[in-house]
Amino acid sequence: MALEGDLIAEQHIWAAVDPNAQNEAFNINNGDVFKWKQFWKGLAEQFGIEEYGFDEEGERRSLVEEMKGKEGVWEEIVRENELQPTKLEEVGVWWFADYVLGGEAVLDSMNKSKEHGFLGFRNSYKSFVSWIEKMKAYKIVP
Numbered sequence: 001m002a003l004e005g006d007l008i009a010e011q012h013i014w015a016a017v018d019p020n021a022q023n024e025a026f027n028i029n030n031g032d033v034f035k036w037k038q039f040w041k042g043l044a045e046q047f048g049i050e051e052y053g054f055d056e057e058g059e060r061r062s063l064v065e066e067m068k069g070k071e072g073v074w075e076e077i078v079r080e081n082e083l084q085p086t087k088l089e090e091v092g093v094w095w096f097a098d099y100v101l102g103g104e105a106v107l108d109s110m111n112k113s114k115e116h117g118f119l120g121f122r123n124s125y126k127s128f129v130s131w132i133e134k135m136k137a138y139k140i141v142p
Contacts, residue, residue, distance in 0.1 A: 007120055007121070010120045011113065014118045018117055021117070027113065028113070030121060030127060032122075034124050036101055039124075039125060046128075046132045046133075060102065063092070063101075066094075067088065067092065067094050070088060077142060082139065083139045084138065084140055
């Protein structure tokens, strides 16, 4: 779900110029299939933390609930790591993360786009790593 902006742009340009796409609406996603549990180790490595793990059968945790009252913690992280001054609600959309990580399959298909001639895709894991690296470079996250 870390959709690359350049993939969206690539599809929009294709839809604007390709006669097969005229007057049609299309879904867009990276085009690969994954489970979140496959990402945890790599994402933990990106932040230099011990892997917390992913328990598909365990109790569901809500980031909306977990992040309540954590504004001061984020301010301390920003200060200690000399990050760009941001508020906690600016670095995460917790309800959306809860939705995506909630265990329900979120499916949208690229079949129509492919049938009409758009074959663009991105590797979701590499996309996540790329966005984390960009956010580190801009000093948004430690």
